[in-house]
Amino acid sequence: MESSFSFGVVLAVLSSLIIAANAIVAVAVLVLIHKSDGVGLCFTLNLAVADTLIGVVISGLVTDQVSSSSRPTQKTLCSLRMAFVTSSSAASVLTVMLIAFDRYLAIKQPLRYFQIMSGLVAGVCIAGLWLVSYLIGFLPLGVSIFQQPTYQGPCSFFAVFHPRFVLTLSCVGFFPALLLFVFFYCDMLKIASMHSQQIRKMERVGAIVGTNRPPQTPNDFKAVRTVAVLIGSFTLSWAPFLITGIVQVACQNCHLYLVLERYLWLLGVGNSLLNPLIYAYWQKEVRQQLYQMVLGVKKGLTSLLLLLSARNGGPKGPRESSCHIITISQPQLDS
DSSP states (O other): OHHHHHHHHHHHHHHHHHHHHHHHHHHHHHHHHHHHOOHHHHHHHHHHHHHHHHHHHHHTTHHHHHOOOSSOOOHHHHHHHHHHHHHHHHHHHHHHHHHHHHHHHHHHSTTTHHHHSOHHHHHHHHHHHHHHHHHHHTHHHHOGGGBOSOOOSSOOHHHHBOHHHHHHHIIIIIHHHHHHHHHHHHHHHHHHHHHHHHHHHHHHTTSSTTSSOOOOOOHHHHHHHHHHHHHHHHHHHHHHHHHHHHHHHHOTTOOOHHHIIIIIHHHHHTHHHHHHHHHHHHOHHHHHHHHHHHHHHHHHHHHHHHHHHHHTTOOOSHHHHHHHHHHHHHHHHHO
């Protein structure tokens, strides 16, 4: 019981951090979209929305873990909760893939990028992404082999879903996505290296020399770096859970459910907290917008404190004297 309560507290803290971090990044990206109308930023916003939904859904599991009630959540309700968790996680992973493809397309076809990736195409991609995500998440509810034959509670992933579902997700989703990630990264790295060599050649022949500007670092490497960090966090977060789930399917006598649900599943869900931190640190425009938002909040709080201090009869004397001196000396400056 104590272990379940501790797990519930961890879930509560993790869900709160996920919701707060992604909500802040979502607001920053919305402001950036309003300023620049960038299509790629829509994918970043969709990632923040998907990760926020993960935080909201797992917060509903906290009650089952910390409650002392002897009656567990009904199996249907628990299945729906875990289906929404799986759908939101699938949407997050698919959005990361979409962002990687968007960066890849911008480097591979820089002249045709804005013709290919229009607002309509981006909207269709996002709509299709959510449709596929919900089909994946609710698949166990319609396929009996993906359901556990018995349910005793408390509500958890493997309390209602069979490890065969994890095996299917790994073979059909995770490993193909990882291979696609690696392909995007390798091709982007090759293109970025070619662009860098071309810039160096132009500098050598004097095309850039004499402009009084330092050598420029191609933006391609920034995109490659962002994709590399996304691939790394995605792999490190979800690979242990999915691989251990495959082991559980292969070894029926191995009781790995506690490790899967208490540690490895939390590690995978924690990827939703890493994503906003990655964009807050690695993506320059998001980082700058967050900095401006912090400055705005700080300025607003300072003004509010000064206003409250003035209403409550704040410190007088020196302030009134300085204002009086400025008032008297002002005509002399004008003259």
